Amino acid sequence: MTQLPARSRAVALLLAALLLCTAATGTATAASRADGTVVVGPNETITDGLSAAGGTIEIYGTVRGDVQAAGGSVVVADGATVTGDVQATGGDVTIAGSVGGNVDIASGSATVARNATVAGNLSVAAGSAVVAGTVDGDAAVGADTITLASTARVGGDFVYDGTLTRETGSEVAGDVREDPSLGDAGMGSGFSLPSWLGTAYGFLVNLLVGAVLLAAFPRFSRDVADRVAGTPLRAAGVGLLALVATPILLFVVAITVVGLPLALAGVLVYALGLWVAAVYGQYALGAWLLSYTDRTNRYLALLVGALLLALLQFVPVLDAVVGFALLVLALGALASALYARYRAAGELASA
Known part of the structure; x- marks a missing residue:
């Protein structure tokens, strides 16, 4: 499979990260949401x-x-x-x-x-x-x-x-x-559907998506997890800022004649981006927990984080609090990591 150049790939991922932030606040259109916990x-x-x-x-x-x-x-x-x-x-x-x-x-x-x-x-x-x-x-x-x-x-x-x-x-x-x-x-x-069926399905799908991300972007994924654990206050600040600023930015783009098609296309990117951020949050949680042991396997970290989030689905209030906190942290870390990659790629190109 042909890969995008590093700079183009970073820009594409940054766009996804910005668009997904509309999930947590304001007014959205034609919403599609997939996550361990979906809250309106x-x-x-x-x-x-x-x-x-x-x-x-x-x-x-x-x-x-x-x-x-x-x-x-x-x-x-x-x-x-x-x-x-x-x-x-x-x-x-x-x-x-x-x-x-x-x-x-x-x-x-x-x-x-x-x-x-x-x-x-x-x-x-x-x-x-x-x-x-x-x-x-x-x-x-x-x-x-x-x-x-x-x-x-x-x-x-x-x-x-x-x-x-x-x-x-x-x-x-x-x-x-x-x-x-x-x-x-x-x-x-x-007819009978066990209550754990949806949770198990979300757990397995998140594992699959996470494994693909870890295999395709191992260094970048590690960078995101490190930022969540190493600078949580900074990550949370950037994440909250993105949650507030992005809906305003998208609205401004949507009301322009040229920007409307971009805003409509952004709905699809937003759904994908929300999923990516949620999975990175689970991976970061698992990596932080494993840092207290002698195990550093990234796939094991993903498994631990995803499993913990799946189990929290059975604790109604706690799962929403933890899920939202992880989403904010992951959004901030994701945006910061993407921006750092974008700047590095730009400096390399101009050198």
Whole structure:
């Protein structure tokens, strides 16, 4: 395979690093996110929909358009707003916010929480399902155990396949009827997704991407890890600066006639860049932990970091805190390392 010259390769990677920073703040368009933890913050607005894959996917803000989410855990939190449809696949799926369209869930366990409002229809295939919120349209639920809670309000029919527990106070405007064909379509008792499946998938994919990065850029990867461990305050400062400044820069570029196509192309680069930074963060964590032993194998460092991050998916608050901190550190170290390589290449070319 023909490689780019060092300077061109550094510029390309620097562009990726800058574009990926829009993930953590502000308004994004046509977002695609893949990471151990994917979070849409309370003050964040995403336009043109969201496609997300990860161990944990949490939506606290606003998504204008449809959401496609696949992960070990998927949450549309109380106070969150999705204006379009939601298609969620995971070990555990919880809808607690407002959805303007239909909701389709395939999961080990599914919950439409008390404060949830679904403007369209609800379709669920799960091992266990709880409907406690408001569904304006019809609801079709196939699961081993189904609970229609006292706070549930369904504006159309409630069709189910499985063992139904209907609590006193639940309201269904249409018919409540059992339909075994839901199970024949793959819903209900034959369907089950283990909660660890999404986490394991993200772990393996991150290992593969990390191995490619370490093999293709061994010195550069080591440099990034060294900057995270050696100058963490500097790395964090650069990372936070990038998070604040990049959305402004991209907005300025997007509003120009010539810059709009570049901004659109940048969406794809941004998704790739986010992934690269997340993997480098895991590698840096593993390398720092191994520095306290006599082992210095870079692939072992990647394995240790990725495994630790995967295990943290089962600790809801801690995984988000650690994941964000690593992302900020890795972004700063990545940007600093790329800039240093770019300057060195420039000095060599002019010599």
